[in-house]
Amino acid sequence: MPAEPLLSVRDLSKRFGGLLALDGVHFEVARGEIFGVIGPNGAGKTTLFACLTGSLPPTRGEIRFLGARIDGLTSPAVVARGLVRTHQIVRPFREMTVEDNVSVGAHFGAGRRRGADARRRVREILERTGLAPRATISAGTLTIGELKRLEIARALATEPTAICLDEVMGGLNPSEIVGAMALIRSIRDAGVTVLMIEHHVHAVVGVSDRILVLNFGQRIAEGPPREIVRDPEVVAAYLGDDSVPVRADG
Amino acid sequence: MKALPASFGAVAAAAALAAPFVLERGTLNDLWSLALGVILASAWNLLGGFAGQVSLGYSAFLGIGAYTTALLSLRGVHPFLTLPLGALLAALFSIVIGLPAFRLRGPYFTIATIGVGEAVRVSAASVSFTGGSGGLRMPAGSFDFQLNYYSMVVLAILSVVLAAAVRSSAFGHALAAIRQDIDGAEALGVHSTRFKLAAHALSAAVVALAGSLYAINFQYIAPGSVFDFRLSLSIVLMPIVGGVGTVAGPVLGALVFSTLQIKLLAVPALRDAYLLLYGGLLILVMLYEPKGLVGLWRRLVARARSAGSVRGPEVSDAG
Numbered sequence: 001m002p003a004e005p006l007l008s009v010r011d012l013s014k015r016f017g018g019l020l021a022l023d024g025v026h027f028e029v030a031r032g033e034i035f036g037v038i039g040p041n042g043a044g045k046t047t048l049f050a051c052l053t054g055s056l057p058p059t060r061g062e063i064r065f066l067g068a069r070i071d072g073l074t075s076p077a078v079v080a081r082g083l084v085r086t087h088q089i090v091r092p093f094r095e096m097t098v099e100d101n102v103s104v105g106a107h108f109g110a111g112r113r114r115g116a117d118a119r120r121r122v123r124e125i126l127e128r129t130g131l132a133p134r135a136t137i138s139a140g141t142l143t144i145g146e147l148k149r150l151e152i153a154r155a156l157a158t159e160p161t162a163i164c165l166d167e168v169m170g171g172l173n174p175s176e177i178v179g180a181m182a183l184i185r186s187i188r189d190a191g192v193t194v195l196m197i198e199h200h201v202h203a204v205v206g207v208s209d210r211i212l213v214l215n216f217g218q219r220i221a222e223g224p225p226r227e228i229v230r231d232p233e234v235v236a237a238y239l240g241d242d243s244v245p246v247r248a249d250g
Numbered sequence: 251m252k253a254l255p256a257s258f259g260a261v262a263a264a265a266a267l268a269a270p271f272v273l274e275r276g277t278l279n280d281l282w283s284l285a286l287g288v289i290l291a292s293a294w295n296l297l298g299g300f301a302g303q304v305s306l307g308y309s310a311f312l313g314i315g316a317y318t319t320a321l322l323s324l325r326g327v328h329p330f331l332t333l334p335l336g337a338l339l340a341a342l343f344s345i346v347i348g349l350p351a352f353r354l355r356g357p358y359f360t361i362a363t364i365g366v367g368e369a370v371r372v373s374a375a376s377v378s379f380t381g382g383s384g385g386l387r388m389p390a391g392s393f394d395f396q397l398n399y400y401s402m403v404v405l406a407i408l409s410v411v412l413a414a415a416v417r418s419s420a421f422g423h424a425l426a427a428i429r430q431d432i433d434g435a436e437a438l439g440v441h442s443t444r445f446k447l448a449a450h451a452l453s454a455a456v457v458a459l460a461g462s463l464y465a466i467n468f469q470y471i472a473p474g475s476v477f478d479f480r481l482s483l484s485i486v487l488m489p490i491v492g493g494v495g496t497v498a499g500p501v502l503g504a505l506v507f508s509t510l511q512i513k514l515l516a517v518p519a520l521r522d523a524y525l526l527l528y529g530g531l532l533i534l535v536m537l538y539e540p541k542g543l544v545g546l547w548r549r550l551v552a553r554a555r556s557a558g559s560v561r562g563p564e565v566s567d568a569g
Contacts, residue, residue: 055437079439091434093427104427107420108439114420158439 004067006031006162006193007052007083012061012071014047014217021047023217024061029162034184034194036208036225038201040237043214045197046088049164052195053085054078066161082110082161086151086168088197094140098131099123101139101150102157109158122157129153129183144171152183162193169200181207205229213237255498259410266403270396280512282399282467285406286460287504291488292409292497293456296416297449298486299495302429303352304360307367308485310347311340311454313374313476315461320386320471321379329388330401333462340458341451348450352443355432364479371477385472388465398467405463409456414497416452425449429495457485480525487528491535493544502543506531 005028014022022044029035037045050056052063054075063071065083073081084105093101099122106118106125113121126132129149134142139150148168155163169180177200184207188194198204204211205225213221213228215237221228228234269281290308297303318336323329351362375383416422424445427435432442465471475481488507493499510527514520539545 053437055433074441075433075436076439076441079437084439085437087434087437091431093430093434095430096423096426100423100426103420104423104435104440105438108424108441110439118420154438 005029006033006066007195008064009052010062010064012048012051012063013059014044014051014056015059021217022051022058025214025217025219027212027219027222029193029195031161031193032188032191033209034188034196034207036204036211037195037197037214038199038204038211038228039214039220042216044217045214046166047217048214049085049166049195049197052078053083053164055085076108079109079158079160082159083164084109084155084158084160084162085164086155086166088166088170090144090147090151092139092142092147092150092154094138096139097136098139098142098150099126099135102126102131102153105154105157106159109160111157111159121159125153125156128186129156130179145173145176148172148180149183152187156187156192160192162195163187165194165196165198167197167199169198169203177203201229256414259498259501263403263407266406267400270399275395278395278399280508282402283511284504284508285402286464287484287488287508288406288501289402289409289460290457290485291492291500291504292406292413293453293460294485295413295489295494295496295500296425296453296456297446299489299499300417300422300429301425301446301449302495303446303450304486305363305450306360306479306482306486307347307363307365307370308453308457309477309479309482310367310370311344311457312461312464312481313370313471313473314340314343314454315458316465316471316476317374317380317386317461318458319462319465320388323389323465324386329462329466333459336458336462337455340454340461344450344454345447348447352446352450364482367477367479367482371473371479374477375473380473383473385470385475388469393466393469395467398463402460402463402467405456405459410497410501412452412456413500416449417497421445421448426495483525484528487532489542491531491542493542494540496541496544499542499544506543 007029010026012022012025013020025048037048039045047056051058054073054077058071061071062069065081070078070081070083093104102122102125103118106113106121111121126135129152131146131149131153134146142150152165152168165184169177172180181203184194184196196204208225210223211225211228212219213234220237221231221234266281266285270278294308298305315336318339319329319332322332347366351359354362374380380386424435424440427440428442428445436442461476464476484507488503489500491506492501492503511524514524535542
């Protein structure tokens with residue numbers, strides 16, 4: 001890993017009343033990585049993304065992105081610095097067309113594009129995410145698979161340095177998941193660092209360079225996917241559940 | 251697809267501008283009132299419709315414009331030269347109240363604006379430089395109906411053009427995003443408070459301009475007229491009945507309201523019944539067509555199209 005990580009998180013905690021949703025979490029993400037975040041339900045994964053991107057103020061801790069503190073900034077300010085998130089529960093602007101949804105990101109994200117320049121950028125992103133044929137229809141009429149891609153498209157339109165994808169494969173069928181994995185790799189290959197929360201263990205093991213495992217708000221492991229799936233603590237907390245069969249061969 | 255309402259609008263604007271050559275004074279007065287309604291409804295719609303921030307305090311801005319004009323005219327300034335200052339003061343005031351009020355969401359914001367509007371009315375009635383509850387009379391010799399008519403009609407046309415321009419701009423997209431999902435908009439980089447303040451200031455300035463013209467034409471203003479809560483209510487009801495968040499809706503709403511008002515005023519027994527009637531209209535709209543007359547029209551068009559073709563139409567509300 002290079003000397004200066006793109007994102008570094010130290011001692012990050014978030015308390016909701018009596019619940020410590022994040023408890024002293026620390027990790028670093030290098031430029032160009034695909035960094036997976038896994039853990040059982042309620043482990044604090046979405047809270048982590050919300051704190052990283054300014055949706056929620058952390059209770060304690062330090063978040064550095066591109067060398068500068070970003071904890072305590074509002075989400076538009078974090079987006080302007082090049083860090084953006086998608087939402088697990090999709091939140092399209094239902095009364096707008098698909099392309100207008102994406103243009104909000106192009107206009108007000110880190111790129112701040114206007115006019116023909118913005119339209120070109122929107123068109124290009126719709127092509128990349130396979131939404132071009134749906135460009136002029138109302139976002140409220142999309143299927144769940146398309147809505148998940150719209151979340152990614154809008155976030156990409158802000159021209160991020162790093163993108164936090166929150167369960168973009170939830171509710172997708174197996175062939176759509178293969179497509180989503182290819183899309184995530186292509187995002188990284190285009191120079192955008194990817195952080196991703198994913199319940200779909202095969203997918204996250206398949207695309208991630210490193211994985212962080214959370215349980216009850218605490219970091220219980222971090223490392224390359226192959227090591228993670230063999231880590232006894234991870235297996236006990238999460239993978240030991242028979243419903244998630246993972247084989248770590250070799 | 252916007253060509254039809256745009257050409258209707260152009261014809262209506264031309265007709266209103268030509269009206270003084272053919273119509274008599276009474277009818278022109280009615281058209282002046284219609285133009286006032288169009289301005290107030292279209293301006294309110296910038297924040298209330300496009301951005302979804304329903305304010306019931308807009309009489310404050312009308313009153314600020316009217317009082318600025320009356321107070322300065324009484325000190326020898328030409329009434330029409332006071333318009334920019336009234337607009338500026340209203341815009342500044344909108345920011346001062348917007349900063350705390352926009353921290354509130356939904357109905358809580360609306361309730362706060364009622365409080366602001368009433369506080370301004372009570373203040374205007376209780377301080378002496380505004381003439382207290384007795385109000386102010388404009389200086390004699392400043393009345394020219396032809397000029398008053400044209401200025402109100404031109405401002406009405408500009409308000410509708412402004413609304414159309416805002417709606418199709420990046421600014422308009424930001425407002426629409428804020429209305430539909432404020433947290434989602436922020437997650438894509440939209441500084442929601444800034445845009446709400448900007449829309450509030452813009453609409454306050456336009457309403458204040460109308461307030462100045464109101465003072466110039468009526469020659470007499472009082473807290474009970476320009477700061478009236480019922481006025482704030484009418485400003486909200488016009489765009490809601492016509493079609494909230496659309497460009498044509500506030501114009502249609504103003505047309506319905508000014509027509510009703512004129513008909514009702516002609517019947518003495520019904521003179522005070524208009525609030526009952528407006529309330530009834532509001533309930534009908536909210537129950538059956540939340541997008542108002544514009545929504546009703548769109549539904550009819552969609553039905554006519556699907557009756558004419560086998561394939562169902564893809565209706566999008568993006569325009």
